[in-house]
Amino acid sequence: MSDPYSNLAAEDRALQMRIADAMQARCLEPAQIAIRREYLNGLDLPEGALAVEFGSGTGHVTHDLITVAGAARANGIEPSPVMVDRAKESFADEPALSFEIGDAKNTGLNGESVDLVLMHTLLCHVPGPEDVVREAFRVLKPGGVLAICDGDYDTATAQTADFDPLDQLVRFMINQNVTNLWIMRQIAGMLSEAGFALGRRRGHGYVAEGEATYFLTxxxxxxxRMAETGLLFPETADALTAEARRRVEAKRFFGYMSYVSLIARKL
Ligand SMILES: C[S@@+](CC[C@H](N)C(=O)[O-])C[C@H]1O[C@@H](n2cnc3c(N)ncnc32)[C@H](O)[C@@H]1O
Known part of the structure; x- marks a missing residue:
């Protein structure tokens, strides 16, 4: 199966809704909010700055562009109408926020019109991420900031001991849902070739907390997916998801992944 996030608008509505629920759950987890605060703080934007999130999903990260990064206005560009509708509904009371259907490779924005472009867990899903980087360079003003954060997917795990079967589910989910597994280990070279000056690069550890809402998704x-592909019988898949919930209840669940952020500037 190809990564459904790479062309979400083409997936059936039920899958888009399921993905929207998972994304929203992730956005709202305190540990995820803390990661975004770590790298979106102190970007030193000019007064009245316009920020754009490429791949804005449910809009919660776009909202951070105002509340954390300090932009005056923020716009989210996203190909899935389900996501755009959800974002508009959630942030109907925020006049400084807007969302529209579009493609990060060809946004239709004017050249040199934007102060900050954000890509939060976008590039791992896009075939040809260089095209998105080029589009960011085109729309940014001289001195504009590009902020990128994505998973370092090889570190995703639910393993608590040798041969832990739950870990296979995490690895399979990543295998089926991520196009560019190594994006954050390759992105610095890509940005440099596109003409960006590289700034701060940081690692952010994410440990699933409490009810592990996102990690359970x-x-x-x-x-x-293992049941759909015939690798597991459905009852075995159900037993493994029940095992995960039992672990959460018994405080024995462990879920972890590293994220990496990189800030760059168009000189
Ligand atoms: C994992 S979600 C992240 C959403 C949001 N940034 C967040 O962190 O909650 C990736 C999003 O990128 C969108 N996407 C995929 N390809 C895209 C493209 N070419 N242009 C813009 N968005 C794209 C998907 O539809 C999806 O909503």
Whole structure:
């Protein structure tokens, strides 16, 4: 199966809704909010700055562009109408925020019109990420900032001991849902070639907390996919998702992934 996030608008509505729920759950987890605060703080934007998130999903990260990064206005560009509708509904009371259907490779924005472009867990899903980087360079003003954060997907795990079967579900989910597994290990070279000056690069550890709401969506999607492909019988997949929930209840669940952020500037 190809990564459904790479062309979400083409997927059936039920899958888009399921992905929207998972994305929203992830956005709202305190540990995820903390990661975004770490790298979106102190970007030193000019007064009245316009920020654009490429791949804005449910819009919660776009909202951070105002509340954390300090932009005056923020716009989210996203190909899935389900996501755009959800973002508009959630942030209807925020006049400084807008969302529209579009493609990060060809946004239709004017050249040199934007102060900050954000890509938060976008590039891992886009075939040809160089085209998105080029579009960011085109729309940014001289001195404009590009902020990128994505998973370092090889570090995703639910493993608590040798041969832990839950870990296979996480690995399978990543295998089926990520196009560019190594994007954050390759992105510095890509930005440099596009003409960006590289700034701060940081690692951010994410440990699933409390009810592990988002990580359970990863486990469930891995299990469902294993059943759909015939690797597991459905009852085995159900037993593994039940195991994950038992672990959460018993405080024995562990879910982890590293994220990496990189700030660059168009000189
Ligand atoms: C993992 S989600 C992240 C959404 C949001 N940034 C967040 O962190 O909650 C990736 C998003 O990128 C969008 N996407 C994929 N390809 C895109 C493209 N070519 N242009 C713009 N967005 C794209 C997907 O539809 C999806 O909503």
């Amino acid at each position: 990863v486990i469930d999607r891995g299990a469902d």
